[in-house]
Structure formats: C-alpha cells, structure tokens
Amino acid sequence: MPIIDVYTLNHMVQYTNATLDASFAALADVTRRGVLEQLGRAEASITDLAKKFNMTLTGMKKHVGILERAGLVITEKVGRVRTCKVGPHQLEEAMAWLEKYRQLWAVRFDELDKVIEDLKQRENDDGRRKRE
Amino acid sequence: MAAGRESESKPMKHRTTVERTSDRELVVTRTFDAPARIVFEAWTKPDLFKQWWGPKSMGISLSSVEMDVRTGGGYRLVFSNGMAFFGKYIEVTPPSRIVWTNDEGGEAGPVTTVTFEEKGGKTLLVMHELYPSKEALDAAGTGAAEGMGELFGQLDEFLVTLSAR
Numbered sequence: 255m256p257i258i259d260v261y262t263l264n265h266m267v268q269y270t271n272a273t274l275d276a277s278f279a280a281l282a283d284v285t286r287r288g289v290l291e292q293l294g295r296a297e298a299s300i301t302d303l304a305k306k307f308n309m310t311l312t313g314m315k316k317h318v319g320i321l322e323r324a325g326l327v328i329t330e331k332v333g334r335v336r337t338c339k340v341g342p343h344q345l346e347e348a349m350a351w352l353e354k355y356r357q358l359w360a361v362r363f364d365e366l367d368k369v370i371e372d373l374k375q376r377e378n379d380d381g382r383r384k385r386e
Numbered sequence: 387m388a389a390g391r392e393s394e395s396k397p398m399k400h401r402t403t404v405e406r407t408s409d410r411e412l413v414v415t416r417t418f419d420a421p422a423r424i425v426f427e428a429w430t431k432p433d434l435f436k437q438w439w440g441p442k443s444m445g446i447s448l449s450s451v452e453m454d455v456r457t458g459g460g461y462r463l464v465f466s467n468g469m470a471f472f473g474k475y476i477e478v479t480p481p482s483r484i485v486w487t488n489d490e491g492g493e494a495g496p497v498t499t500v501t502f503e504e505k506g507g508k509t510l511l512v513m514h515e516l517y518p519s520k521e522a523l524d525a526a527g528t529g530a531a532e533g534m535g536e537l538f539g540q541l542d543e544f545l546v547t548l549s550a551r
Contacts, residue, residue: 352406353404364441371420377424
C-alpha cells in the first residue's frame with residue numbers, strides 16, 4: 255500500500271480528468287509514443303521523423319496530427335519546414351502528478367472520515383447503552 | 387437507535403497535503419476529528435480498511451484484504467482487477483505508529499511509515515514514504531516531469547486497464 259500507487263492513480267485520472275482521454279487515445283499507438291519520446295529529446299521536422307520511423311511523409315503527418323489534437327505536440331511552420339515539439343499539455347500533465355496524488359489521498363481520507371464517524375457513533379451508542 | 391442521532395452534522399473536511407521532502411521521500415498529512423485509537427482502528431481492521439482505501443467513490447474497490455497487523459506480520463491487498471500490493475509490517479505500535487514495506491515492485495520498494503498524533507481529541511496523520519534511492523522515487527512517478535519514459539509506463543498500464551474493461 256504505497257503512497258504512489260499507479261493503479262489507483264490511473265483510475266482516478268480516468269475518473270476525474272476526461273480531457274486526458276484524447277491524450278491516452280493518441281498514445282495508444284507505439285509509433286506515436288516513439289515520436290513523443292523522440293521529441294522529448296529534441297525538436298524535429300516531420301521529414302526527420304518520417305525518416306527516423308521509416309515511414310512516408312503522409313503517414314507521419316497523420317500521426318503528428320493526432321498528437322497535436324491531443325495537445326501532446328505543437329508544430330510550427332518556419333519557411334517550408336514544419337517543426338514539431340512536445341506540447342505544453344504534456345508537460346503540464348507530467349508536472350501535475352504530485353497534485354494528482356494529493357487529490358487521490360484527499361478522496362481516500364474523505365472516505366476514511368466516514369468510517370471514523372461511524373466508529374465514533376458506535377462508541378457513543380455503546381456508551382449510552384452501558385449508562386442506561 | 388436512530389432517534390436523536392445527529393446524522394446531518396457533517397464534520398469539516400481537513401486539507402490533505404502531499405510533499406516531496408527530499409530526493410527519496412514523500413510525506414502526506416491529514417487531520418481527523420477523532421482520537422488516535424479510532425483512526426488506528428480504521429486503518430488496521432480489514433473490513434474497515436476496505437471501506438475507504440479504494441476509494442469507492444472513485445469506483446475502485448478491493449476484492450481482498452489480508453492484514454496481520456503486528457510487527458513481523460504481512461499484508462496483501464488485491465484490487466478487483468487482480469492487481470496486488472503486498473509487504474510486511476516492520477513495526478506496529480498501537481495506536482500511534484505503523485511501518486511497512488512495499489514488496490510488489492521487488493527490492494526497490496519504499497518503506498512507508500504512518501504516525502497518528504493525538505492532540506485535543508483530534509489526530510494528525512503523517513504518512514511518510516522513504517525510497518531506497520532517488521531513482522526509485524523518480525521511477526514511481528516524480529520523474530515524469532524530467533523523463534517522459536516514466537509517464538509512458540503509467541499510460542501503458544492505464545491502457546491495459548482500459549482494454550481489460
């Protein structure tokens with residue numbers, strides 16, 4: 255029962271943050287995950303990426319488009335070259351992980367409050383019964 | 387026995403804090419409106435533990451809770467999808483302190499200490515988790531900001547749970 259419990263956290267992300275759905279869908283593809291990892295290291299043009307992943311320009315454009323719509327990648331056209339880099343959404347989500355754990359624990363402890371209230375009530379009832 | 391019960395009076399919710407206090411440590415704190423022995427009881431009795439740990443308001447439930455809460459005893463939690471968390475209690479001092487290992491991840495698992503400090507009928511709960519190394523804690527989540535790889539690991543697991551539905 256660790257503080258960082260990826261299983262529970264993932265459920266929570268799913269439960270509380272529907273906006274992540276698009277990101278998860280975008281990442282449900284091994285090439286797109288590779289592209290994102292690559293862009294995490296350095297910016298690259300679509301042509302570079304197509305070469306690196308041994309893919310047609312059209313195919314790579316499609317993948318980058320999906321990542322872009324999910325907010326995971328941003329692209330910028332400079333002259334004739336479209337440069338891709340990791341999007342702000344991705345970074346934000348990555349940075350926000352500690353806050354997500356805080357939320358998870360807040361929810362857990364709110365439930366614990368209920369259990370504790372029940373226990374206190376039971377003690378009070380028992381005490382009253384004994385006194386009566 | 388329901389007569390006269392003040393079921394409408396809701397206690398004020400206390401703030402939960404989570405902080406990374408060093409390269410290897412995380413600390414969670416929260417105050418409860420009850421004496422330490424009650425908070426300790428809710429933490430150490432399997433049927434009670436099961437009610438809040440989920441958390442069920444998020445649609446998560448534990449299918450099995452085995453807890454032998456004494457120094458040297460073991461525990462095993464299984465979520466409804468079969469995922470298990472297990473370890474050993476290194477120290478159990480009712481009603482103020484529990485220390486346990488987290489062995490599901492192998493040797494790099496953290497050690498968790500929870501203390502219950504009673505003051506004026508309220509209890510301050512401090513949950514402290516110490517990882518064997520900075521790398522182990524980073525791998526557990528913190529590193530996501532620095533290394534995207536860790537985030538992908540989490541997403542992979544998330545996708546597995548999604549596809550299992």
